[in-house]
Amino acid sequence: MTYLPRRITGISRSILCSCQCLPRGGALLLGVPAAYSMAFFPGKRTRGTLLWMLSTRMLPPVGVLVPVYLIAKSTHLLDTVIGLAIINMLTNLPIIVWMLYTFFKEVPVPILEAGRMDGANRWQEISIVLLPLALPGIASTALLSLILCWNEAFWSLNLTSSNAAPLASFIASFSSPEGLFFAKLSAASTLAVAPILIFGWFSQKQLVRGLTFGAVK
Amino acid sequence: MEAVIVPPKRVKRKSGAGLFLSPAVIILLIWSLIPLVLTLWYSFQNYNLVDPTLKGFAGFSNYIYLLTDPDFLYSLFNTILLVLGVLVISVGGGILLAILYDQDFWGRGIARVLVISPFFVMPTVSALLWKNLMLHPIYGVYSAFMRGIGLQPIDWLAHYPMQTVMMIVAWEWLPFAVLILLTAVQSLDHEQKEAARMDGAGPFARFRYIILPHLSRAITVVIMIETIYLLTVFAEISVTTSGGPGIASTNLAFLIFSRALQQFDIGGASAGGVIAIIIANIIAAFLVRAVARNLEA
Numbered sequence: 001m002t003y004l005p006r007r008i009t010g011i012s013r014s015i016l017c018s019c020q021c022l023p024r025g026g027a028l029l030l031g032v033p034a035a036y037s038m039a040f041f042p043g044k045r046t047r048g049t050l051l052w053m054l055s056t057r058m059l060p061p062v063g064v065l066v067p068v069y070l071i072a073k074s075t076h077l078l079d080t081v082i083g084l085a086i087i088n089m090l091t092n093l094p095i096i097v098w099m100l101y102t103f104f105k106e107v108p109v110p111i112l113e114a115g116r117m118d119g120a121n122r123w124q125e126i127s128i129v130l131l132p133l134a135l136p137g138i139a140s141t142a143l144l145s146l147i148l149c150w151n152e153a154f155w156s157l158n159l160t161s162s163n164a165a166p167l168a169s170f171i172a173s174f175s176s177p178e179g180l181f182f183a184k185l186s187a188a189s190t191l192a193v194a195p196i197l198i199f200g201w202f203s204q205k206q207l208v209r210g211l212t213f214g215a216v217k
Numbered sequence: 218m219e220a221v222i223v224p225p226k227r228v229k230r231k232s233g234a235g236l237f238l239s240p241a242v243i244i245l246l247i248w249s250l251i252p253l254v255l256t257l258w259y260s261f262q263n264y265n266l267v268d269p270t271l272k273g274f275a276g277f278s279n280y281i282y283l284l285t286d287p288d289f290l291y292s293l294f295n296t297i298l299l300v301l302g303v304l305v306i307s308v309g310g311g312i313l314l315a316i317l318y319d320q321d322f323w324g325r326g327i328a329r330v331l332v333i334s335p336f337f338v339m340p341t342v343s344a345l346l347w348k349n350l351m352l353h354p355i356y357g358v359y360s361a362f363m364r365g366i367g368l369q370p371i372d373w374l375a376h377y378p379m380q381t382v383m384m385i386v387a388w389e390w391l392p393f394a395v396l397i398l399l400t401a402v403q404s405l406d407h408e409q410k411e412a413a414r415m416d417g418a419g420p421f422a423r424f425r426y427i428i429l430p431h432l433s434r435a436i437t438v439v440i441m442i443e444t445i446y447l448l449t450v451f452a453e454i455s456v457t458t459s460g461g462p463g464i465a466s467t468n469l470a471f472l473i474f475s476r477a478l479q480q481f482d483i484g485g486a487s488a489g490g491v492i493a494i495i496i497a498n499i500i501a502a503f504l505v506r507a508v509a510r511n512l513e514a
Contacts, residue, residue: 055501071251171342192342204333
């Protein structure tokens with residue numbers, strides 16, 4: 001009967017870590033201003049900055065596994081929800097900035113300028129004019145990062161063991177003969193897959209754009 | 218009097234804009250540079266958690282040890298095999314399925330949703346379901362089927378570990394290819410196909426000279442994105458075979474993992490990490506260039 005509590009905490013952690021009040025909120029908080037500044041005030045270095053952000057995403061996680069593990073260990077973030085949430089936020093930030101950038105690009109500049117003429121300051125311009133206009137884009141950005149975080153397995157498997165294991169690691173524990181309890185395995189798998197499957201079906205179009213960094217629309 | 222209408226200049230408020238960008242850039246800089254530098258540093262050190270007496274600068278010995286280690290070469294071979302195998306299956310199958318799903322047929326909406334679904338399944342779940350529910354030599358669906366028709370089921374994961382892992386990974390990535398390629402196929406102007414048909418182009422000629430060139434860019438993107446992810450396949454191997462039997466299904470990612478967190482050889486694992494980064498960067502350079510071209514258009 002130790003199974004049930006373990007499962008429930010696994011799910012709540014997945015929701016914490018992947019549904020991410022933390023990673024998603026943090027990444028959007030950082031990503032919206034960055035995308036705003038690059039989309040509407042492009043400078044000489046904007047293109048380079050965007051491509052550099054993209055390239056950080058290309059870094060194979062296994063290449064930096066050792067230092068990240070050791071840093072997490074020495075800062076006591078190993079096997080904690082916060083630690084995993086930070087990693088998820090960082091790995092998703094480039095994709096979030098990219099997607100927001102492509103969506104912001106489609107907002108007509110005159111509307112923002114009209115707002116400025118009416119005396120909106122920078123903060124009002126973003127929160128009252130830009131964000132409502134780009135809301136569908138922001139929603140699908142959040143959705144994509146949710147899907148990526150939920151299914152993220154590499155860091156979950158390596159940085160968490162018992163205290164902060166999200167669903168991905170919990171499911172992986174079935175690779176022992178415990179996995180032959182087909183009913184339990186199926187129940188856990190269904191719970192792990194269903195929410196994301198539904199989100200994925202609804203956001204196919206935006207996903208293509210997000211996954212290819214806007215190269216295929 | 219001539220009224221000269223001067224278009225309002227775009228107000229430049231650069232100073233503020235840079236401020237908005239900097240938090241994201243600084244955090245990403247920290248995230249990408251510090252681990253990278255540390256990996257490089259460790260890779261030149263004698264650093265083993267099991268043997269604390271072994272310390273100090275190691276020069277290239279970690280690299281030399283790694284590059285002359287048959288395990289490393291074998292895992293590199295496995296990595297390349299996995300990447301190429303999955304690419305061939307997913308891109309080849311993806312093109313065929315994308316064209317198939319571009320046709321009108323009854324129930325296309327549902328079929329389309331189903332065909333892309335495996336991509337959304339958590340990798341650990343799909344690996345586990347394949348291992349235990351489908352391919353288990355005693356209880357699996359596959360073995361029940363084989364026994365049903367009177368044949369001896371094969372223990373796939375024990376006898377063909379790499380091929381089986383490849384199949385599982387391909388099952389996950391084929392839907393991705395279909396998703397991207399189908400979107401690309403559907404953006405093709407139907408009148409163009411119609412015109413070619415009027416001019417007497419057969420189905421094969423239409424595919425070869427109209428659809429394939431139109432898809433070329435999407436195919437490039439699919440190949441590059443898949444390559445980047447496939448180079449570091451980890452969860453599927455960890456769940457199904459743990460790199461075994463022996464090292465039969467160990468790829469580069471799993472080798473580094475086991476060096477670092479199972480054998481505690483931080484120096485050696487870091488050297489492997491540096492090599493993985495170099496390989497990925499070569500491919501990423503091409504991908505970034507392809508995306509950059511799109512940025513200008």
